[in-house]
Amino acid sequence: MPVKNAMIRIVEHVAKTIEKLDDSQLDQMVSSIENSEKIFLMGAGRSGLVGRAFAMRLVQLGLTAYVIGESVTPAMTKNDLLIAISGSGETDSVVNAAKTAKGVGSKVLAVTSYPDSSLGKISDHVVVVEGRTKIDIEKDHLKHQIEGTHSSLTPLGTLFEDTVMIFLDGIIARLMTHLKTGEMDMKRRHATLE
């Protein structure tokens, strides 16, 4: 049954990734968020949606968060943090955004599978989250041409995106503890209309 097989594969990938997460990178991410005036989220495609889901929770925690591309997003300053999400770390629009953010003195934290990518290199901080990114896909494609093996149950950036979704919810759990914010506080700040 491909539905359940794919779900199991995703769950196993997330479970494996949890072990590999670097505690010092997590500490760095949490303290960067807590010490920034405003937090901006940026990602292309599904990574962007995962960033939005995180921004919603940050707002419910009482923090000031914005999503690049939404209407009410203000100017960035040197007291702010851009969290840039890209599996490959090579997505043009995300790399360009990170450069612009650096140009105005904002800090940049990359969530990526490739710390040595263009995005990773220009970021102040990197959190490595493993996934099967677009680069892997090309390898699989080559393998497919040579061996005729079937392609993935978790196409394109699926593993990265789903893992980052859960990872960012983990960050929320820690921020709740740090900020002593209960769930009822979050519900109270939840959008009245959505």
Place this chain on the structure above:
Amino acid sequence: MPVKNAMIRIVEHVAKTIEKLDDSQLDQMVSSIENSEKIFLMGAGRSGLVGRAFAMRLVQLGLTAYVIGESVTPAMTKNDLLIAISGSGETDSVVNAAKTAKGVGSKVLAVTSYPDSSLGKISDHVVVVEGRTKIDIEKDHLKHQIEGTHSSLTPLGTLFEDTVMIFLDGIIARLMTHLKTGEMDMKRRHATLE
């Protein structure tokens, strides 16, 4: 040349509407915006886009504005204002949003062609902006069936939407004066990334 004819028709409609705007309604709108903690914008379809364009300028003026449906939109309180845009004043999602906003004690200001509409009736304040709304369209359709006359150069809500776009930019001009906000202040607050 239909392009220019349609543009002329729109410009004439806006010009005519300027004369009909009620000064006391404009005063009310400006003071409601200035006296609210947060301003929320809501509209369906193209009216929603016009509301977003207004929200961007409010943020650049240093005010706190949000758009219903975007990620970072927080809870509404009794110190807030919902600006609900609907030509007919009968758009379900907008009327429902206005009811919910009233339910949490927020003020509601309607921008509509029909002050006696469902939206107009439940709103605290109404600014009437004329347009050829969905209700007119049905009359035109009937006329078309009877007389075979050709349909509009400015289909559906076009006249309302374009007029409201310009009207809201007029409100921005007045807020700039009131708040003593210059264009350079607005540029400084303009989104770094968009």
Place this chain on the structure above:
Amino acid sequence: MPVKNAMIRIVEHVAKTIEKLDDSQLDQMVSSIENSEKIFLMGAGRSGLVGRAFAMRLVQLGLTAYVIGESVTPAMTKNDLLIAISGSGETDSVVNAAKTAKGVGSKVLAVTSYPDSSLGKISDHVVVVEGRTKIDIEKDHLKHQIEGTHSSLTPLGTLFEDTVMIFLDGIIARLMTHLKTGEMDMKRRHATLE
């Protein structure tokens, strides 16, 4: 370490949910998608983002999908399917959308934790995905008041939203097999600009 604890809790919840998924509901969902002309996605807040992530993949599979609230979303007809996502099945905007869709003869499939909810009752098909929904939160809140126990590591709809994200990626895996669509086909259809 709350980050990893929360992630483990989410992973365990998803793993448990996989076992509880009803195969006949999954079959029904896949065949509904394959037999519909257009597929519309609807959800409020983070459930809406998860729906968008699914819509992106449907487009990459060569299917015709739209998201309620985006600019290019067309009219719905009796040959179409609305997939409505709501943990509680009581989110006003989603229930109203489902009613409107039924009104024009479109089919509605609910993804919800509560088959007996308002949404579940008016839908043609229901897929039950467990989560800790807003209703559970109120119970937890009561418990918190009585026993003073600490609130969740996975606040509000987190478990539902993350589980549905992975569940919908499972549906994609099955559609890939059914439609004989390889990953390279999906990459080819991937947005050039995003």
Place this chain on the structure above:
Amino acid sequence: MPVKNAMIRIVEHVAKTIEKLDDSQLDQMVSSIENSEKIFLMGAGRSGLVGRAFAMRLVQLGLTAYVIGESVTPAMTKNDLLIAISGSGETDSVVNAAKTAKGVGSKVLAVTSYPDSSLGKISDHVVVVEGRTKIDIEKDHLKHQIEGTHSSLTPLGTLFEDTVMIFLDGIIARLMTHLKTGEMDMKRRHATLE
């Protein structure tokens, strides 16, 4: 009364712009739209919102239109047209998008005040729509520093954005005639849910 003064200034600007529009550029734009398989809209900030409002009408005309950044936007091919909107023609994200579109063989049509801008130069076709763009603002700023004159009633890109909104509605009027599409056809294709 600044509200009405600003509205009058906008209306006068649009009226003046109508006269300056180049008929052959309009012909080119209409035929490019009609001869393309898919039409993609791109703009940053308020120009992007104006592009979305146009995309909605294109869909209602029965054409296939997408907005860059929305979920269901597919790959671009050599049979497609990107309409890129930028007053200055120098907005990074828009210029980059235009380059990427050219790279996959798609046609690019620029709507800009500056045909010699970076965007104008790489585009296949240009429609010049006058506005007071970001470049003018810098001149005004200098003037303000020297002479202390007051800043604009129509800050930043307001004149360009409002004029393009109306201009694109003019293009819709012409497409209605060409495609023999009545308003009732458009209403029929209007989003059921929005």
